[in-house]
Amino acid sequence: MEKLLIRGAVPLKGAVPVSGSKNASLPLMAAAILAGGRSVLRGAPALRDVLTMGALLEQMGARFHFSPGDCLAEIDTAGLNRPLADYELVKTMRASVLVLGPLVARHGMAKVSLPGGCAIGARPINLHLAGLEKMGAAIELEEGYVIAKTRGKRLKGASLYFDLPTVTGTENLMMAAALAKGVTVLENAAREPEVVDLATALSAMGARIEGAGGSLIEIEGVDELRPYSHDVIPDRIEAATFAVAAAITGGDVLIKNVRPEHLDAVSIKLRETGASVKKTPAGLKVKAEGRPRSVNITTTPYPGFPTDVQAQFMTLMCTADGTSTINETVFENRFMHVPELKRMGADIELQGGMAAVRGVPALKGAQVMATDLRASACLVLAALAAEGESIVHRIYHLDRGYEQMEKKLLALGADVQRIK
Numbered sequence: 001m002e003k004l005l006i007r008g009a010v011p012l013k014g015a016v017p018v019s020g021s022k023n024a025s026l027p028l029m030a031a032a033i034l035a036g037g038r039s040v041l042r043g044a045p046a047l048r049d050v051l052t053m054g055a056l057l058e059q060m061g062a063r064f065h066f067s068p069g070d071c072l073a074e075i076d077t078a079g080l081n082r083p084l085a086d087y088e089l090v091k092t093m094r095a096s097v098l099v100l101g102p103l104v105a106r107h108g109m110a111k112v113s114l115p116g117g118c119a120i121g122a123r124p125i126n127l128h129l130a131g132l133e134k135m136g137a138a139i140e141l142e143e144g145y146v147i148a149k150t151r152g153k154r155l156k157g158a159s160l161y162f163d164l165p166t167v168t169g170t171e172n173l174m175m176a177a178a179l180a181k182g183v184t185v186l187e188n189a190a191r192e193p194e195v196v197d198l199a200t201a202l203s204a205m206g207a208r209i210e211g212a213g214g215s216l217i218e219i220e221g222v223d224e225l226r227p228y229s230h231d232v233i234p235d236r237i238e239a240a241t242f243a244v245a246a247a248i249t250g251g252d253v254l255i256k257n258v259r260p261e262h263l264d265a266v267s268i269k270l271r272e273t274g275a276s277v278k279k280t281p282a283g284l285k286v287k288a289e290g291r292p293r294s295v296n297i298t299t300t301p302y303p304g305f306p307t308d309v310q311a312q313f314m315t316l317m318c319t320a321d322g323t324s325t326i327n328e329t330v331f332e333n334r335f336m337h338v339p340e341l342k343r344m345g346a347d348i349e350l351q352g353g354m355a356a357v358r359g360v361p362a363l364k365g366a367q368v369m370a371t372d373l374r375a376s377a378c379l380v381l382a383a384l385a386a387e388g389e390s391i392v393h394r395i396y397h398l399d400r401g402y403e404q405m406e407k408k409l410l411a412l413g414a415d416v417q418r419i420k
């Protein structure tokens, strides 16, 4: 297992390019199922999850080619003849559930392994399934698989309401609705930029979608869609992670190829800690010096403070000059990084979904273990800020969502190396 050896307390300085969004690329790759032929996704990040989605599509009979050099993913679904997503692949990536809607819409059936829970919570897909059922699919659960069938009929448009603004639920049902007969309305839909990026590509394929980015999305189904050629949006979570890295090391970093408006909530909170966060033509400039001020955050669906940046921000608060409260409202168990941070000297108390973080003067290097994607990012940030040497174990979690993290950090002056 690979790990990262990091010697901390080095201010990061310089410019870092943000890669394409993982959470936009995954639904976009699934959307290629909706149109026979060759779709091209430009700017796709060279991440394990992208390769896993590619492997899933190939297992179904589609052709997938990824050239990391020019960040190009090509998916040709003309030969897709096996609408099945096996447990072996799905267990490594829950976002595989995104093939469900497109497969049912275009092939009339799908057999997709139920994505098990993961470190951060149970993460059910009941809202995805209820929506497909309302659109006319028959849903069965068998030996850990979801089997959805339309029995030769076409999905029909329906009015759907989400109890929670589920991101992949919104994406799955928007894709299914694109080929359904009639109009589908999604109420309390997710408003994330990745949903908007998917809607943009679907519209270029010939779909008729109004309202993406808001809570009410209307999709008028069409008979056929054509392949897309699309530039994926930059990864706002990677950008936010580097912004916090600049703040936590008292550095001065220019984050390039970013849509600043996609991380407004994070920028506002970073400014409250005393960091300077400036939109410039070249990108987002983040500068900080001295101890951050303590700041309270509550994670909520977009455009609120993203749950995917909660662990990173908590790390910044560990050395703040006061006590901060962090309220995690999206997932029920997203504090797995806390015991690891405490091993580095952090003073954190948990009560259910709330964390009280009492700032300490400095974190101390230690051996720590990553448990999930964003927890691994937070431990890297903690090691970058800590006095002394740290080793972050199980960084395969990190490689799922961050392209060449250590190379980007080295370019910013960090003392980091990947060791086997």
Ligand code: EPZ
Pocket: 023, 026, 095, 121, 122, 123, 124, 125, 126, 127, 128, 129, 164, 165, 166, 167, 168, 169, 190, 307, 308, 330, 331, 332, 373, 374, 401
């Ligand atoms: C997406 O996951 C992201 N993944 C997650 O990013 C992100 O943390 C999450 O949205 C929230 O922003 C991708 O886009 C691939 P949800 P998703 O459905 O769609 C509950 C990362 O680090 N829920 O919006 O699975 C669910 O349990 C990952 O890149 C139901 O109850 O999240 C959760 O509490 C981690 N029933 C809440 O809704 C459902 O049918 C939000 O989940 C669906 C969801």
